[in-house]
Amino acid sequence: MWVVKLGGSLLGSPELARWLDTLVKISDGKVLIVPGGGMFADAVRQAQETSLINDAVAHHLALLAMDQFGLLLAGMNPGLVTASSELEIAERGWQHRGIVWLPSRMVLADENIPKNWHVTSDSLSAWIANKIGSEHLVLVKSKDLAGYAKTAPMALQTLIADGLIDSAFAEFGAKSNAQIWMLNKADHHVFAQGLNLGKLKEQALPVSKD
Numbered sequence: 001m002w003v004v005k006l007g008g009s010l011l012g013s014p015e016l017a018r019w020l021d022t023l024v025k026i027s028d029g030k031v032l033i034v035p036g037g038g039m040f041a042d043a044v045r046q047a048q049e050t051s052l053i054n055d056a057v058a059h060h061l062a063l064l065a066m067d068q069f070g071l072l073l074a075g076m077n078p079g080l081v082t083a084s085s086e087l088e089i090a091e092r093g094w095q096h097r098g099i100v101w102l103p104s105r106m107v108l109a110d111e112n113i114p115k116n117w118h119v120t121s122d123s124l125s126a127w128i129a130n131k132i133g134s135e136h137l138v139l140v141k142s143k144d145l146a147g148y149a150k151t152a153p154m155a156l157q158t159l160i161a162d163g164l165i166d167s168a169f170a171e172f173g174a175k176s177n178a179q180i181w182m183l184n185k186a187d188h189h190v191f192a193q194g195l196n197l198g199k200l201k202e203q204a205l206p207v208s209k210d
Helices: 014-027 038-053 054-076 086-094 102-108 120-133 154-160 169-175 187-191 195-202
Strands: 002-006 031-035 078-083 098-101 136-141 179-184 204-205
Touching: 002 014, 002 120, 002 204, 014 031, 014 054, 014 098, 014 187, 031 054, 038 054, 054 078, 054 098, 054 102, 078 086, 086 098, 120 136, 120 169, 136 154, 136 195, 154 169, 179 187, 187 195
Parallel strands: 002 031, 002 136, 031 098, 078 098, 136 179
Antiparallel strands: 179 204
16 A cells, blocks of 8 residues: 655645545555645644643644544545544555545554654654555655755655654654655646556655665
């Protein structure tokens, strides 16, 4: 199975619907979409500033924000279904469906995941990729990646310093056996003909776990 993380920043862009259409078309139960938090997570940040709730409570709310964005994605495309447990992910896979992960249930059950803002949907996409034994993890970003060379894997620390992934990703990514890739939101055509590793290598930015 492949894991594809769609950032919340894609909301409102025409590329988001194209990504969903493409992934529904080629998924065949082999793609798990991880939603970002988007405006829902931004609302949690604002609420924390106003209420002064601690990071653990904000972390819980941010996971629910990812659930909300996941439900929104499923609502945008009738070919998508949601899953909130390993069993449901497996069942949707057997049904050859396009799957959107709702993370709060599984993540809250793991006491080893830090409850703070250092852990975002990027790190959680690596976490679930490891959990389900995914072969490839693709992070879809709004930021233009043209300035990064694609001839060699990009170091995680460079991407963290540039603000492309969260600081906890170095730990979560290292634990995953999945090959990690990064694509721009305009790169949905990479999967137009299916989960083509050759096309992915041509277009995507490979990420090193070191």
